[in-house]
Amino acid sequence: MKHVVIVGGGFAGVNCAKKLAEHPEVRITLIDKHNHQQFQPLLYQVAAGFLAPSNVAYSLRNMLVRHPNIEIQLDEIVSADLNNRSVTSANGKTYHGDFLVLAAGSQANFFGTPGADQHSYPLYSLHDAELLRSRILAVLEAANRDPSLIAKGALNFVLVGAGPTGTEMAGTLGDMIHHALREEYPSLPLSEAGIYVVDMGHCVLGAFSTKAQAYAAKMLEQRGVRIHLHTAVKEVEEGHVVLGDGTIIPTHTVVWAGGLRASEFSGNVGIRQGHGGRIDVAPDLTVPGFKGVYALGDFANITGKDGKPLPQLASVAEQSGKWAAKNILADIAETPRKPFDYFDKGIMAMIGRGAAVAEMGAHRYELEGPMAFTAWLGVHVALLSTMHAKVEAVVEWVWDYFSEVKGDQVLDRFSQETIDWNADAGEPPKAQATPAKGS
Numbered sequence: 356m357k358h359v360v361i362v363g364g365g366f367a368g369v370n371c372a373k374k375l376a377e378h379p380e381v382r383i384t385l386i387d388k389h390n391h392q393q394f395q396p397l398l399y400q401v402a403a404g405f406l407a408p409s410n411v412a413y414s415l416r417n418m419l420v421r422h423p424n425i426e427i428q429l430d431e432i433v434s435a436d437l438n439n440r441s442v443t444s445a446n447g448k449t450y451h452g453d454f455l456v457l458a459a460g461s462q463a464n465f466f467g468t469p470g471a472d473q474h475s476y477p478l479y480s481l482h483d484a485e486l487l488r489s490r491i492l493a494v495l496e497a498a499n500r501d502p503s504l505i506a507k508g509a510l511n512f513v514l515v516g517a518g519p520t521g522t523e524m525a526g527t528l529g530d531m532i533h534h535a536l537r538e539e540y541p542s543l544p545l546s547e548a549g550i551y552v553v554d555m556g557h558c559v560l561g562a563f564s565t566k567a568q569a570y571a572a573k574m575l576e577q578r579g580v581r582i583h584l585h586t587a588v589k590e591v592e593e594g595h596v597v598l599g600d601g602t603i604i605p606t607h608t609v610v611w612a613g614g615l616r617a618s619e620f621s622g623n624v625g626i627r628q629g630h631g632g633r634i635d636v637a638p639d640l641t642v643p644g645f646k647g648v649y650a651l652g653d654f655a656n657i658t659g660k661d662g663k664p665l666p667q668l669a670s671v672a673e674q675s676g677k678w679a680a681k682n683i684l685a686d687i688a689e690t691p692r693k694p695f696d697y698f699d700k701g702i703m704a705m706i707g708r709g710a711a712v713a714e715m716g717a718h719r720y721e722l723e724g725p726m727a728f729t730a731w732l733g734v735h736v737a738l739l740s741t742m743h744a745k746v747e748a749v750v751e752w753v754w755d756y757f758s759e760v761k762g763d764q765v766l767d768r769f770s771q772e773t774i775d776w777n778a779d780a781g782e783p784p785k786a787q788a789t790p791a792k793g794s
């Protein structure tokens with residue numbers, strides 16, 4: 356019986372494990388530092404309190420319970436020996452397989468921005484989303500108690516990065532602050548809230564068409580979001596953010612959506628890391644020079660058919676997981692491996708209730724509004740691993756999208772209430788927002 360060790364139970368690892376598990380002659384050990392798979396595309400909705408954590412995180416044991424040849428280990432891997440196809444955990448346990456699959460995903464990349472790692476909120480895990488939700492609620496409560504804190508930035512929210520994560524979070528915050536919470540905070544002057552998106556690029560949603568970018572910018576501005584383009588974040592401090600153009604924004608809530616890199620563990624696998632700290636792989640998803648070792652999803656630099664790198668997307672991770680499983684089975688059967696053939700379903704982003712953009716398929720057929728949401732729903736539900744998760748998710752996401760009802764507005768991470776209101780808040784914003792391209 357062949358043994359496959361998989362590090363990472365995200366889209367790539369779970370799909371690889373499930374495909375392999377169809378073959379009883381293969382034994383799989385799936386290792387993850389969390390006991391659940393997290394649906395990252397919707398973390399921002401947990402942060403905004405529109406969805407409950409249980410809507411975006413699924414127990415790995417429950418998800419894979421019908422596969423007796425998959426063993427799950429809750430463990431954090433810290434190093435790998437690719438020659439031996441083994442990995443070692445923080446607990447000192449070593450896992451060795453006939454095949455080793457590295458699918459440990461990604462984490463925030465602060466690009467050395469001073470203070471960013473200490474004073475901003477990344478949005479890459481359920482834990483991140485829960486902390487951010489509590490901080491958003493904590494600053495609202497503090498300002499409600501003491502309106503003088505508004506001048507110290509209590510109601511300013513800065514989103515670093517205008518890609519899908521920053522755009523989606525900004526639009527959702529706009530819906531939350533200027534719409535959903537008005538009744539709950541009748542005496543709080545929510546109209547004084549400032550939601551800022553800051554990006555070095557020339558547009559929001561850079562990977563999309565200029566039409567979609569203009570639509571997204573308009574939807575953000577309708578939600579009271581101020582867009583600063585061509586602008587870097589120079590420094591993140593306890594009570595303010597300094598932008599490259601000298602603007603200082605007093606704030607205690609900075610969301611980092613400014614970039615990602617492979618999970619830290621990629622620096623400890625004994626080979627040179629590629630772009631973004633990721634592992635460069637051959638077209639068949641193997642790590643060159645190491646027999647039986649594969650790297651997948653966000654953890655790998657995978658090249659598409661056109662020779663360009665594939666983006667860090669859930670569908671790339673899911674498909675690479677299934678493809679790697681087929682190549683492992685080919686290795687076992689001693690037949691040739693095949694180069695990964697990615698089926699491009701398109702790209703999409705939700706900017707807020709009733710506002711979404713989608714570019715469907717490799718030819719990028721463009722959709723906006725409810726049609727784009729329907730496309731988003733179809734693609735993302737397909738990514739979920741069990742029928743139960745799919746049904747539950749459709750009900751929750753459709754309900755959330757069309758209803759006026761809020762999810763869990765729960766301030767349960769009490770550490771996030773500790774805010775240094777005496778921290779230097781800088782000066783009030785000087786510069787006006789740079790108009791977004793096409794708006």
Ligand SMILES: Cc1cc2nc3c(=O)[nH]c(=O)nc-3n(C[C@H](O)[C@H](O)[C@H](O)COP(=O)(O)OP(=O)(O)OC[C@H]3O[C@@H](n4cnc5c(N)ncnc54)[C@H](O)[C@@H]3O)c2cc1C
Binds near residue numbers: 365398432652668672
């Ligand atoms: C906020 C956000 C929004 C996104 N929105 C979209 C979207 O709308 N559409 C889309 O297609 N994609 C989206 N993405 C990207 C998509 O989520 C990723 O491309 C996808 O999750 C990658 O899957 P993966 O399996 O490679 O990694 P992940 O899903 O990140 O899974 C990696 C797993 O490895 C585990 N792990 C990490 N390090 C270790 C370790 N040392 N030891 C053990 N386990 C470890 C983690 O716990 C995790 O479970 C979004 C990403 C983010 C962060």
